[in-house]
Amino acid sequence: MTIALIAHDSKKVDMVGFVRDHIDFFKEHNIKLIATGTTGTYLEKAGLEIEKMLSGPLGGDAQIASRMVEGKVDMIIFFRDPLGKHPHEVDVSMLMRLCDVHNIPLATNPAAGLRFVQSLEHEMKEQ
Numbered sequence: 001m002t003i004a005l006i007a008h009d010s011k012k013v014d015m016v017g018f019v020r021d022h023i024d025f026f027k028e029h030n031i032k033l034i035a036t037g038t039t040g041t042y043l044e045k046a047g048l049e050i051e052k053m054l055s056g057p058l059g060g061d062a063q064i065a066s067r068m069v070e071g072k073v074d075m076i077i078f079f080r081d082p083l084g085k086h087p088h089e090v091d092v093s094m095l096m097r098l099c100d101v102h103n104i105p106l107a108t109n110p111a112a113g114l115r116f117v118q119s120l121e122h123e124m125k126e127q
């Protein structure tokens with residue numbers, strides 16, 4: 001399973017905390033993590049292993065969307081900043097639209113991300 005992680009600037013610290021809180025679970029279940037460039041750099045600096053795409057404004061969201069439509073991403077956790085303006089808003093909309101087209105779970109805030117991970121934990125305990 002692969003989970004893509006994306007965070008707008010004001011949410012990157014929250015994303016690091018979120019991944020740290022669940023890293024044992026991700027490792028135990030061999031869950032691969034990929035991220036947009038700067039989010040990935042934050043996670044790496046926190047000692048977490050991650051595959052990095054380009055930075056979001058340079059096409060990182062589009063790279064994640066591309067992998068997702070190829071069936072290579074199972075879930076996206078995207079901590080969005082609903083109050084900021086982003087130069088690549090069209091890429092973000094494209095990513096979210098393609099999640100709906102391909103029925104890929106997309107969490108857009110920490111509460112939803114937590115629910116996603118909890119449901120995965122529950123699912124994997126049942127197996």
Ligand SMILES: O=C(CO)COP(=O)(O)O
Pocket residue numbers: 006007008009035036037038039040054055056057060061086092
């Ligand atoms: O811009 C982003 C999401 O749209 C995130 O990209 P970065 O992780 O490179 O900042």
